[in-house]
Amino acid sequence: VQLQASGGGLVQAGGSLRLSCAASGRTFSNHVVGWFRQAPGKEREFVAAVTRGGGSTYYADSVKGRFTISRDNAKNTVYLQMNSLKPEDTAVYYCAAGASQWDITRAHQYDYWGQGTEVTVSS
Numbered sequence: 001v002q003l004q005a006s007g008g009g010l011v012q013a014g015g016s017l018r019l020s021c022a023a024s025g026r027t028f029s030n031h032v033v034g035w036f037r038q039a040p041g042k043e044r045e046f047v048a049a050v051t052r053g054g055g056s057t058y059y060a061d062s063v064k065g066r067f068t069i070s071r072d073n074a075k076n077t078v079y080l081q082m083n084s085l086k087p088e089d090t091a092v093y094y095c096a097a098g099a100s101q102w103d104i105t106r107a108h109q110y111d112y113w114g115q116g117t118e119v120t121v122s123s
Contacts (some may be wrong), residue, residue, distance in 0.1 A: 001025040001112045005095045008117030011085055015121070019080040021095030021114055028097070029053075029073040031112075032104050035080045037091035037119075046105040047093070048080060058104060063089075085121045092116040 007019040021033060034049035048069040049058045057069050066085075071078040078095060096110035103109050 001028055001031060001097050003095050003097060003112055003114035005093065005114040005117040008093060008119045010120045010122065013085060013087055013121055013123050015085050016081070016083045017085065017119060019082065019093055019095075019117060019119075021078040021080075023076045023078075023097065025076075028076045031097040031099055032101055032110075033069075033071060033078040034096050034098070034104055034110060035069065035078075035093055036096060036107055037089075037093045038116075039088075039091040042091075044094070044107055046107070049104045050078060051101060051104075060105075082119070085119075087121045087123045090119060090121050092118050 002024045004022045035047040036044050037047050038044040050069045050071050054071045066083050068081040094116045095114045097112045098110035100109050
């Protein structure tokens with residue numbers, strides 16, 4: 001599975017962005033997909049994840065109620081809709097795919113990673 005993240009950019013606080021993670025490979029629908037982010041000088045952290053069929057979603061407390069993850073397996077794409085953005089959301093956002101449905105908030109559970117897309121939220 002190869003992943004391509006896109007949709008990042010510069011936005012003012014309170015604004016919205018939608019990130020996309022496009023995947024190649026016929027087994028995409030068999031993988032959990034997650035979004036992680038890494039801010040300068042900080043460790044990579046979990047943001048959101050969606051299970052194989054899209055029936056269950058998980059969020060970090062810091063984004064709950066503001067971000068929505070979804071997937072369209074017919075298009076091999078996962079989306080992260082980000083609303084009410086805050087300056088502390090500034091980071092490089094990475095999408096990842098993994099075969100395991102356990103501990104999906106942990107980066108080591110993911111087998112494939114995209115290259116990252118940068119999000120900057122100005123105050």
